[in-house]
Each structure stands twice: as structure tokens, then as C-alpha cells.
Amino acid sequence: MLVMVGLPAFAQIDSLFTRSPRDTTQNAVVQDAIYNRPFITLGKTSTAVGGYVEGNTNYFSTDGVSEGFSMELRRFNIFLYSTIARRIKFLSELEFEHGTEEISLETALVDFEVNPAFNLRAGIIVAPIGAFNQRHDSPLWEFIERPLVATQLIPSTLSEVGFGVHGKVYGRNKVFTYDVYLVNGLRDDVILSAEGRTFLSAGKNPRMFGEDNNGAPMLTGKVAFRHREVGEIGLSYYGGAYNTFRRDGAVVSAKTRLGIYALDFNTQIRKAVINGEFAFVTVDVPVTAGPAFGTRQQGGYVEVVYPVLSRTMLSYEETVLNLNLRVESIDYNVGTFAETGLPVGDEIRAIVPGVSLRPSANTVLRANYRYHWTKDLLRNPTVRTAGLQVGFASYF
Numbered sequence: 001m002l003v004m005v006g007l008p009a010f011a012q013i014d015s016l017f018t019r020s021p022r023d024t025t026q027n028a029v030v031q032d033a034i035y036n037r038p039f040i041t042l043g044k045t046s047t048a049v050g051g052y053v054e055g056n057t058n059y060f061s062t063d064g065v066s067e068g069f070s071m072e073l074r075r076f077n078i079f080l081y082s083t084i085a086r087r088i089k090f091l092s093e094l095e096f097e098h099g100t101e102e103i104s105l106e107t108a109l110v111d112f113e114v115n116p117a118f119n120l121r122a123g124i125i126v127a128p129i130g131a132f133n134q135r136h137d138s139p140l141w142e143f144i145e146r147p148l149v150a151t152q153l154i155p156s157t158l159s160e161v162g163f164g165v166h167g168k169v170y171g172r173n174k175v176f177t178y179d180v181y182l183v184n185g186l187r188d189d190v191i192l193s194a195e196g197r198t199f200l201s202a203g204k205n206p207r208m209f210g211e212d213n214n215g216a217p218m219l220t221g222k223v224a225f226r227h228r229e230v231g232e233i234g235l236s237y238y239g240g241a242y243n244t245f246r247r248d249g250a251v252v253s254a255k256t257r258l259g260i261y262a263l264d265f266n267t268q269i270r271k272a273v274i275n276g277e278f279a280f281v282t283v284d285v286p287v288t289a290g291p292a293f294g295t296r297q298q299g300g301y302v303e304v305v306y307p308v309l310s311r312t313m314l315s316y317e318e319t320v321l322n323l324n325l326r327v328e329s330i331d332y333n334v335g336t337f338a339e340t341g342l343p344v345g346d347e348i349r350a351i352v353p354g355v356s357l358r359p360s361a362n363t364v365l366r367a368n369y370r371y372h373w374t375k376d377l378l379r380n381p382t383v384r385t386a387g388l389q390v391g392f393a394s395y396f
Helices: 002-016 030-034 148-153
Strands: 017-020 039-042 047-062 065-085 088-097 102-115 118-126 159-171 174-183 218-227 231-241 257-269 272-283 296-313 316-331 347-360 363-375 383-395
Touching (some): 030 174, 030 218, 102 159, 118 174, 148 272, 148 296, 148 316, 148 347, 159 218
Antiparallel strands (some): 017 039, 047 065, 047 383, 102 118, 159 174, 257 272, 272 296, 316 347, 347 363
């Protein structure tokens, strides 16, 4: 009797929610990634929610020494979207990393749509530097670890308080996109962190969401071109003064600047999907910092995803099995020692083969084997790290 009485209530609750499915694996312009997500709308309201979850296991060994097997729920992200009024949209993303070890507000922006070629955006935005930073959701990728260039050189995920404009211009089988924003920018920790090297990710500081440390905003922008039958290529920039050169209105030191220049592309050759991204970084570093702090950094990756089987598996229709390969390299310190003329080390190279299974377009099961070659600053014998990772990621 209780079940029979409860059925109408369950039916009523279910009717309040409507899923807006999106096949996030389909090719679209990178600029649209923050909106090209599956959402659930509440009744006839203009509000929708969504998110994704990611978990994995790790077993790594460095020169034969291992800390053993471990498991982690790496990310749990929640999206909230609302149409405030006609042509005014709100979007936010709240991220919980490693359980609740890190909690951050990745996105909280308002879009004012004028026309497709010109739109205003303000709030906490995802900086348009490279493709991965804009399109970083874990269920989109066949690899568990994010690319080295997108985490160690480009400090993804890089979210900033700022404002600017973006838009698209359409042609026959072609789309041109652009983004230009002013943001508070990275801070002094780029060279003042415990890393002992120039490390842009350390320049992300919670205080950057409240104020600029020097009163001189940084500029970030990107232009991209996509041909629907060929693929997309993008060029982007992020840079400006990062040090606290001004205090209480008085200039206390010279400006030190940084710049990130990135090239990204994606294409498809027959069944194979190919993604790549390359970055070059320049940083003004005080002479007193020493040779460990590089003024130039560079790196990149190329990955290939090849579907080998698409059929019903274990009652999951249209399941896709992929074979995957990524090769990548980063150099934290490009150049030579002034005293000896010998090349500086501090670099990593890696190869990552893997396999992934997609029982749906928005859910992926994946296994990766990672092998790293690491050279220290003085180019001592190479340190080798190898490991196996198995995990999952899914939108909800």
C-alpha cells in the first residue's frame, strides 16, 4: 500500500526534472566547451544543474622505489546555469578536489549576448590560454592525468576575475572565434614558492580573486579558426606584470613580466582523433634568483585516440573501445649555464599508452600506463618513473 501511494509522488518529482543531454565527445569549437555540457533543468524554470565526478587508482615506482597502491576521488564538480533574462546567462562551477582537500570556485560569470560576433563577459572566467584550460572536464579525455604542459607550464585550471568580450564569425563550413579579457593576473609566487624554480602554477593565489597585487591587470586572449571538415587551430596569449611593484600607490620596484604563448589544434584523420598543444613561456627573473630559476620554458604534447570497436557490450548500447597514445615533454629552464655554456636540465619527457571504454558518450572507463624520464638541473643521470592508473569519469 505504501509503494502504491508513493508512486504518484515519485512520478510527480520525476516530471519536475528534464535532462538536456549533450554528446560532449562530438567536435565543437573549443570556445563553447563551458556550455557544451549535459544539464538537468528544473521543471519549466530557466535554471539547470550538472556536474562530473572523477576517481582513479595509482601505482607508481621511481627507480624501483614505490609507495604502493592508492585510490582517490580526484574531483567532484557541480555546474549551475541560469538564463537570467533574454540574452543574459549565468554559469558557475564549484570544484572539490581530492575529497575536500581543495575547494575552489572555478567559474562564476555572466554573459551579455549582443550578437554572435560580439558578447560581453564578466566574473570569474576561465582564461582562454590554450585549448585544455578551456576544455578541461575529465569526462572529455581518455587519459587520467592532464597534459604536463597544461599543468606545469600553463597553470590549468586557470580561473581569474576579469571582464572582456568574445564572439564567433561564421562562414561556409568555417568558424572564427575570439576572446579578449583583462584579469587580475598571477602573483609574486611565480618565483617565490617552495618549488625552487620558476613555476607559474604557484602564482595562483586565493587573494587574486579579491584584488590585483599591483594594480596593473594582465591581458589574455585567443583567436581560433575551425573548418568543420578539417579541425581547429588556435593561438593564444596570457601576460603582464606579476610582481608587487606598487604599494600604497608608490612604486617600490621595477616591473617583472611574464608571457605565455600557446598553439593548440585538433583534427580527425579517418577514425583517429588527434589533439595537441604547445606553449612557450617567458618570465623576467631577478639576477639574484640564481640559475635554477629559468627565464624561458617550453613544452607540448600530441595525443591520438583511435576507436577500435563500437557495439553493444554488457547491454550498454553504442559502447566504444579506444586505443590511446600521448607523447609529451616540458622544459622548465631553456638555456645554458653562463659559467660553463653547458645546457641547463630540469626537464621531463613522457609517453602514455592506454585504453578506454565509453559505455555512453559522457562516461569513460580508462587505464593508462605512464613512463617518465626526468633530468634535474645539472643533467645528472635520468630518473625514471613508471606507473599504472585505472579510473573513471562521468558527467551527471
